[in-house]
Amino acid sequence: PPDVEQLGRATWTFLHTMAAYYPEVPSYEQQHSMKSFLSSFSKFYPCESCxxxxxxxxxxxPPKVESRWALGRWLCQMHNLVNERLGKDIFNCDKIDERWKDGPPD
Ligand code: FAD
Known part of the structure; x- marks a missing residue:
């Protein structure tokens, strides 16, 4: 079976990066595609209990797909629910662009 920790780190990197580069103002079709992606993802993620x-x-x-901001927040909150369940630190969702898009301010 997959290494759940390594899989998790790689997957969060992918998901948060995807959310960070999602359109600021997605088209109706893009919103629909993101919804269906997340729904499929939740069916096939290769850690069954996760x-x-x-x-x-x-x-x-339900996923918020109406803007880049909304999707990033929603995903951050989903990740924090897992963090909470695993006894990890809660991440400050104001910092998602710094962590996943822009890097630290100079
Ligand atoms: P990770 O939690 O992998 O986080 C990676 C990096 O993301 C952190 O270093 C931090 O910089 C950043 N980060 C942390 N929190 C946030 C946030 N809220 N928003 C944005 N960025 C953040 N493991 C289990 O044991 N049981 C489970 O039920 C489980 N469910 C999971 C469900 C999903 C959908 C995913 C993708 C993973 C799941 N995992 C689960 C794996 C778990 O979440 C971690 O990935 C794994 O334990 C490794 O943790 P980590 O401490 O290296 O950091």
Whole structure:
């Protein structure tokens, strides 16, 4: 079976980076595609218990795809739910662009 920690790090890197470069003002079609991507992702993520948790959380809090800002926030909150469950530090969602797009300010 996959190494859940390494898989998680790689996957969060991909997901947060994708959200950081999502359009500021996505078209209706882009919004629809992102929704269906996330729904499929939650069915095929190769850690079955992780995927099950994610599907539960997504039922309670459906993905926000109306803007880059909204998607980034939503994903940050989803990641924080996992952080909380695993006893990791909660990440400050005001810092997502610094972490995943712009790098630290100079
Ligand atoms: P990670 O949590 O992998 O984070 C990587 C980096 O992201 C951090 O170093 C930090 O810079 C940044 N970051 C942290 N929090 C946020 C945030 N909220 N928003 C933006 N950036 C942030 N593991 C399990 O054991 N059980 C599970 O149920 C489980 N479910 C998962 C569900 C999903 C959808 C994913 C993608 C992963 C899941 N994992 C799960 C793996 C787990 O989340 C971690 O990836 C893994 O434990 C490695 O943790 P880490 O401390 O290296 O940092």
């Amino acid at each position: 995927a099950e948790h994610l599907r539960d959380e997504m039922k309670k809090k």
